[in-house]
Every structure is written in structure tokens, then in C-alpha cells.
Amino acid sequence: MLENKDTSKTDISQLGEFGLIEHLTKDFKVEQKTTVKGIGDDAAVIESHGQLVVTTDLLVEGVHFDLSYMPLKHLGYKAVMVNLSDVYAMNATPSQITVSIAVSNRFPVEALEELYAGIKTASNIYGVDVVGGDTSSSTSGLLISITAIGQAKKDDLTYRDGAKENDLLVVTGDLGAAYLGLQILEREKQVFKVNPKSQPDLDPYTYLIERQLKPEARKDIVKLLSDLEVKPTSMIDISDGLSSEIIHICNNSKVGCNLYEEKIPLDPQVISTCEEFNMDSTTIALSGGEDYELLFTVRTEDFPKIKANPHLTVIGHMTHEKEGVHLITRANTKIPLVARGWNALENE
Amino acid sequence: MLENKDTSKTDISQLGEFGLIEHLTKDFKVEQKTTVKGIGDDAAVIESHGQLVVTTDLLVEGVHFDLSYMPLKHLGYKAVMVNLSDVYAMNATPSQITVSIAVSNRFPVEALEELYAGIKTASNIYGVDVVGGDTSSSTSGLLISITAIGQAKKDDLTYRDGAKENDLLVVTGDLGAAYLGLQILEREKQVFKVNPKSQPDLDPYTYLIERQLKPEARKDIVKLLSDLEVKPTSMIDISDGLSSEIIHICNNSKVGCNLYEEKIPLDPQVISTCEEFNMDSTTIALSGGEDYELLFTVRTEDFPKIKANPHLTVIGHMTHEKEGVHLITRANTKIPLVARGWNALENE
Numbered sequence: 001m002l003e004n005k006d007t008s009k010t011d012i013s014q015l016g017e018f019g020l021i022e023h024l025t026k027d028f029k030v031e032q033k034t035t036v037k038g039i040g041d042d043a044a045v046i047e048s049h050g051q052l053v054v055t056t057d058l059l060v061e062g063v064h065f066d067l068s069y070m071p072l073k074h075l076g077y078k079a080v081m082v083n084l085s086d087v088y089a090m091n092a093t094p095s096q097i098t099v100s101i102a103v104s105n106r107f108p109v110e111a112l113e114e115l116y117a118g119i120k121t122a123s124n125i126y127g128v129d130v131v132g133g134d135t136s137s138s139t140s141g142l143l144i145s146i147t148a149i150g151q152a153k154k155d156d157l158t159y160r161d162g163a164k165e166n167d168l169l170v171v172t173g174d175l176g177a178a179y180l181g182l183q184i185l186e187r188e189k190q191v192f193k194v195n196p197k198s199q200p201d202l203d204p205y206t207y208l209i210e211r212q213l214k215p216e217a218r219k220d221i222v223k224l225l226s227d228l229e230v231k232p233t234s235m236i237d238i239s240d241g242l243s244s245e246i247i248h249i250c251n252n253s254k255v256g257c258n259l260y261e262e263k264i265p266l267d268p269q270v271i272s273t274c275e276e277f278n279m280d281s282t283t284i285a286l287s288g289g290e291d292y293e294l295l296f297t298v299r300t301e302d303f304p305k306i307k308a309n310p311h312l313t314v315i316g317h318m319t320h321e322k323e324g325v326h327l328i329t330r331a332n333t334k335i336p337l338v339a340r341g342w343n344a345l346e347n348e
Numbered sequence: 349m350l351e352n353k354d355t356s357k358t359d360i361s362q363l364g365e366f367g368l369i370e371h372l373t374k375d376f377k378v379e380q381k382t383t384v385k386g387i388g389d390d391a392a393v394i395e396s397h398g399q400l401v402v403t404t405d406l407l408v409e410g411v412h413f414d415l416s417y418m419p420l421k422h423l424g425y426k427a428v429m430v431n432l433s434d435v436y437a438m439n440a441t442p443s444q445i446t447v448s449i450a451v452s453n454r455f456p457v458e459a460l461e462e463l464y465a466g467i468k469t470a471s472n473i474y475g476v477d478v479v480g481g482d483t484s485s486s487t488s489g490l491l492i493s494i495t496a497i498g499q500a501k502k503d504d505l506t507y508r509d510g511a512k513e514n515d516l517l518v519v520t521g522d523l524g525a526a527y528l529g530l531q532i533l534e535r536e537k538q539v540f541k542v543n544p545k546s547q548p549d550l551d552p553y554t555y556l557i558e559r560q561l562k563p564e565a566r567k568d569i570v571k572l573l574s575d576l577e578v579k580p581t582s583m584i585d586i587s588d589g590l591s592s593e594i595i596h597i598c599n600n601s602k603v604g605c606n607l608y609e610e611k612i613p614l615d616p617q618v619i620s621t622c623e624e625f626n627m628d629s630t631t632i633a634l635s636g637g638e639d640y641e642l643l644f645t646v647r648t649e650d651f652p653k654i655k656a657n658p659h660l661t662v663i664g665h666m667t668h669e670k671e672g673v674h675l676i677t678r679a680n681t682k683i684p685l686v687a688r689g690w691n692a693l694e695n696e
Binding site for chain 1: 384385388389390391392393394395396397398399400401402403404405406407408409410411412434435437438440444446448450479480481482483484485486487488489491493495496497498505507508509583584585600
């Protein structure tokens with residue numbers, strides 16, 4: 001689909017490396033007051049008087065995304081979200097990103113323009129400047145490497161290791177939808193292979209597909225926590241599934257946890273699609289991944305501040321390390337959580 | 349050569365993504381006082397009270413390196429150098445790096461250990477902490493994406509756009525050796541293909557090969573300039589060849605330049621190897637690339653401070669923009685420089 005056989009498309013080699021990066025980033029403007037120098041020198045220059053956070057993520061074609069159902073514009077947007085989510089998980093505000101791509105010559109310049117349009121949209125909405133990057137040819141496929149930089153006051157930063165016994169475990173939004181969106185897209189891809197004329201009815205899955213193709217990082221939560229005057233004792237973003245992130249917090253903070261199955265927030269589309277696919281919705285929420293929600297712990301005295309908020313759900317509480325990390329099921333049985341909740345449940 | 353058929357080697361999949369990055373970075377210690385938090389949270393945290401520089405570079409197998417003659421340990425070292433060189437070109441001091449790799453399953457864990465040993469050696473020698481990164485599988489080959497962060501006082505930073513008419517153009521070290529080193533290695537690869545038992549005599553080329561396989565970023569120059577109390581009016585590192593970098597400075601600073609062929613510093617091995625290969629040494633110096641020397645401009649009144657220094661060579665001076673960018677040959681003819689000096693000379 002993306003082979004550059006259409007002669008109306010522009011071959012990357014026509015621009016060369018310098019020409020390509022200049023072409024792709026010419027509309028990117030410096031808008032953050034902390035950006036002293038953006039693209040165009042040996043390095044970008046950033047003003048900071050405090051603590052910066054730095055995080056980096058790779059997205060590799062055939063591993064993290066499939067261009068047969070992921071539009072390049074969405075891919076650009078999502079690649080930025082994946083990184084910003086890590087910045088928000090530190091309770092920091094992202095301010096700059098660098099974007100490097102390695103790309104094979106099957107991509108015409110117009111395809112990369114789509115990718116960068118998504119990156120630009122994300123940057124505008126989330127208030128970050130693209131301050132640097134690199135482009136290279138690759139022998140196969142597309143790879144995107146983004147580094148995000150964020151700023152925070154020292155006292156606002158939240159780490160994975162600050163949770164204490166009796167703290168409440170809180171999650172934003174709902175879980176499992178992105179994973180199910182991927183299953184739907186994979187199913188439609190197989191159907192399309194057999195019958196290219198089939199017209200799928202995706203109406204029952206719109207939320208799931210949007211969560212997979214156009215996730216949003218929880219910028220609003222950093223502001224909300226600040227407005228509520230709640231500083232989480234620990235925080236992490238949910239990229240690999242709830243159970244794996246809970247275990248990260250527990251291991252780093254040296255605490256245990258009781259997670260209550262009945263409390264896990266699920267969208268109605270997740271519940272109905274799990275029924276259709278004959279999947280267990282708790283398993284999907286625990287192990288699905290790519291939700292980019294935030295998981296954090298707060299002191300019990302902060303409960304009144306968060307309890308009425310529709311974005312926040314208390315799903316458990318932290319215990320003594322010796323008590324271990326458990327899921328308390330609806331039937332009130334206690335199941336040990338392991339990093340891959342999926343296997344954990346299957347093995348019980 | 350690197351196919352993982354040796355059962356004594358460890359397949360990457362045995363460790364998994366988390367296990368792999370933990371395994372590769374377990375010996376990396378935080379040593380910089382500006383590193384508040386290194387590997388192990390959603391993001392690294394860096395203390396800064398001033399201006400930071402950020403730069404990123406991709407190295408792609410089959411594009412930037414050939415593992416048939418580039419040992420993985422050297423590759424790790426060089427990947428760090430390429431990035432630090434950009435930080436020094438801002439007259440800043442690198443303090444942290446993030447390292448992301450995408451790698452196919454033909455690489456056993458032991459190969460990646462070699463790569464990371466080179467990264468660790470470079471980090472120790474140059475005083476930077478590895479504070480983050482990502483690992484991913486790839487469908488083919490090895491890709492390394494490094495982001496380097498450096499710190500500087502605002503007034504010390506040097507950009508590409510500060511050169512003024514009459515400023516002197518200065519280069520560190522000598523030029524062209526890394527490119528010739530690559531030619532020697534390519535030649536030996538071809539010889540090896542025909543006759544695997546041939547024992548090459550590489551003695552006449554040791555400096556060239558070292559410059560290609562184990563370049564050093566010019567950490568010493570930032571200190572030297574500070575000691576000499578010289579602040580360059582502009583600076584850039586030489587990654588793509590002298591002519592292309594001169595043109596970057598001229599375009600950004602809106603000045604012209606006269607570059608004197610007879611002043612270009614060349615190592616004796618460069619001269620003798622150019623004679624052997626029947627190549628023009630000036631062309632190699634102008635277009636060879638990968639020298640990772642620094643090119644900068646200073647005010648004429650700073651000349652007494654730099655003139656006796658064996659690391660620094662004045663190779664030209666800046667002119668009015670309208671005069672253009674020229675090479676003044678040994679025969680005293682004036683040739684316009686273009687970004688690829690190679691073509692420039694061939695076309696005359």
C-alpha cells in the first residue's frame with residue numbers, strides 16, 4: 001500500500017537528509033518560553049531552573065504498529081503521546097521533544113509529511129516544542145525514536161518508590177479499551193484479506209478503536225491533582241497493563257497491595273466486547289496495556305479530595321510488603337498478581 | 349558471523365524487554381551530581397540551574413556502520429562520541445545520555461553486552477550518566493538512538509550564527525583520517541572475501557583506522573578554550589566534512605569565508621594514503637566526514653591566545669556575505685565551496 005510506485009509521489013532521495021528534515025520541520029515553531037534554541041544548531045538549548053525529567057521511547061514498525069490499519073498521522077500523534085504520558089507520570093509538564101526517524105525508501109516524502117502532521121498536532125495540543133531530531137534511511141520499515149523533556153518543581157515530582165502502607169491506589173479513566181481496539185483492528189484486517197469488499201460495522205467499537213489509534217496522555221490529571229492540592233505518594237503510567245504497573249510500584253516502594261476486581265473501571269464497550277469475544281474483562285484490564293492512564297497512590301487523608309471525581313477511581317490500597325500483591329475477586333477470593341496478569345489468572 | 353546459532357549464547361527472548369534493559373544497565377552507576385534519578389522510573393530527573401543543551405543521533409546498521417569490521421564495543425563507544433561531539437560544539441559539558449536500541453534476534457545477549465561495555469567505557473571517560481533508554485526488537489539489524497544532555501552557563505554557549513566578518517576560522521586536530529580509515533577497512537573486507545586467509549598489513553594505517561573505529565569527541569577543547577579565555581563567536585562539529593560545516597556557519601551567520609588549502613591540517617598517514625590511493629587530500633579533508641573535530645571562529649584580537657597551540661589551526665577567515673565561500677588553493681586560485689566539496693572540486 002505504501003510502496004512508492006506512484007510517480008506523483010516524491011522520493012526521499014530527492015531531498016537528501018538535510019533537505020528532508022528541513023522540509024518536515026519547516027512549519028514547527030518555537031512556542032515554549034523555556035526553548036532558547038530549537039532545530040538548527042548542533043543541539044537545542046533549554047532554559048531550566050529546577051528539575052527536568054527526560055524520557056525516551058522507540059516505536060518500531062512490525063513490533064509496535066502495523067501500518068495496514070494505523071494511519072501515519074495517528075502514528076505520529078501516538079508516538080508523542082507515549083512519551084508525554086511518561087512525563088505526566090512524574091507529575092511534570094512536558095515542554096520539548098526530539099523526534100528521530102529511520103525510514104526505508106518505500107515511504108515517499110508525502111507519507112512522512114502525514115507522520116509529521118500528527119506529531120505537529122500533538123505538539124500544538126500538548127504545548128511542546130519539537131527542538132531536534134535526526135533522520136536516517138533504514139534497510140526495512142519505519143522506526144520512530146522520541147525523547148521528551150518536562151519541567152517540574154522539585155517538590156511536585158512523583159516517583160514509583162513513595163507509596164506507603166495504607167495509601168489508596170487510584171487509577172484515571174478506564175482500562176482495557178486500547179487492547180480490545182487492537183483485537184478489533186486485527187480481526188478486520190483478517191476479514192479484509194479474505195474479502196476486500198466487506199464493509200465492517202465498527203460502530204459498537206468506536207471507543208475501543210479510538211483508544212488504540214489515538215490515545216491521549218493525561219495532561220489534565222497533573223492540573224487536576226494540583227487544583228485538588230493532592231500530591232500522589234507514587235505514580236506511574238499504564239503502558240503495559242495494570243498488574244505490571246502495580247507490581248512496579250510495590251517493588252519500588254517495598255509495599256504490598258490489595259486490588260479489588262469490582263472497582264476496576266471499565267467502559268461499557270469493553271464489557272460488551274469482552275462478552276462477544278468470550279474474554280474476561282478483568283484479565284484484559286490487568287494485562288491489556290497501552291491505556292496510557294495514570295496509576296497513583298495517595299494518603300488516606302486525601303480521600304475526601306478525590307472521592308467524587310469522575311476521572312479518578314480508587315481501586316485498592318497498599319499493604320505491608322509481607323502481605324504481597326493480590327487481586328481480591330468479586331467472589332472475594334485472593335489471587336496473587338504477577339507482572340502478566342493474563343498468565344496469573346490462567347495459571348490459577 | 350553474529351547469527352545466534354551458538355547454543356552457548358543467550359537468546360534475547362530469554363530475558364524479555366524489562367529483563368534485557370535491566371541486565372544491560374545493571375552496572376551503570378549514577379555519578380553526576382546533576383543526576384537526581386537515573387534508570388528505573390517513568391523518566392530520569394536532572395537538576396539544572398541555567399541552560400541545557402539536548403542533541404540526538406541515530407546510528408543504523410547498513411547505513412552508518414558495518415558490523416563486519418566494526419566491533420560492537422567500538423560501536424557503542426562511537427555512538428556516544430557522535431552525540432557528545434554535538435554537545436561540545438555548543439561549548440557545553442555533557443552530563444547525561446539516554447540510549448535506545450532496536451535489535452533483531454540474530455544478536456545474542458552477549459553481543460549487546462559488548463555494545464553496552466563500549467557505551468559504559470565512553471560514559472566513564474567522558475563523565476556522563478546513562479539515565480534512561482528503551483529496548484525493542486527489530487525486524488532487521490541493529491539501530492542505536494542516543495540523546496545527550498549537557499549543561500552550560502548561558503554566556504558560554506556557542507551557536508552557528510555568531511561569526512562576524514574578519515573573524516578567524518579555526519579547526520582542531522586534523523582532517524580526513526576517519527574517511528580514509530573507512531576506505532582501508534572496506535578494501536580489507538573485499539580482500540577477505542576473496543582470500544579469507546590473507547593477513548593484511550595495517551601498520552601504515554593505524555591512525556586512520558583508529559579515527560574511524562574509535563573517534564574521540566573533543567572534550568579537551570571546551571576546557572582549553574575556557575583556560576585560554578577564548579569564547580568562539582561560532583562553533584560546529586565536523587561530522588559531514590569541513591566544507592559542509594563551513595557553509596553551515598556561513599549561512600547561519602550570514603558571512604562569507606576564505607579557506608586556505610595550504611592551512612588544512614593533515615596527518616602524515618592521510619597524505620601518504622592519499623598518494624597510495626591517488627586521491628586528493630584536500631578533497632578528502634573537505635568532504636570526508638566523521639572527523640568529530642570542532643570548527644569555530646574567533647575574533648582577530650584572540651589570535652595571540654591561540655596561535656601557538658598544537659591542537660588549533662587557523663585555516664581561514666570570514667568575509668562579507670557577498671564575497672561568498674571559497675577555497676584558496678595552493679596555486680592561489682579561488683574555488684567556490686559547495687556543501688559537498690568533493691563535487692565542487694570535480695566540477696571545476
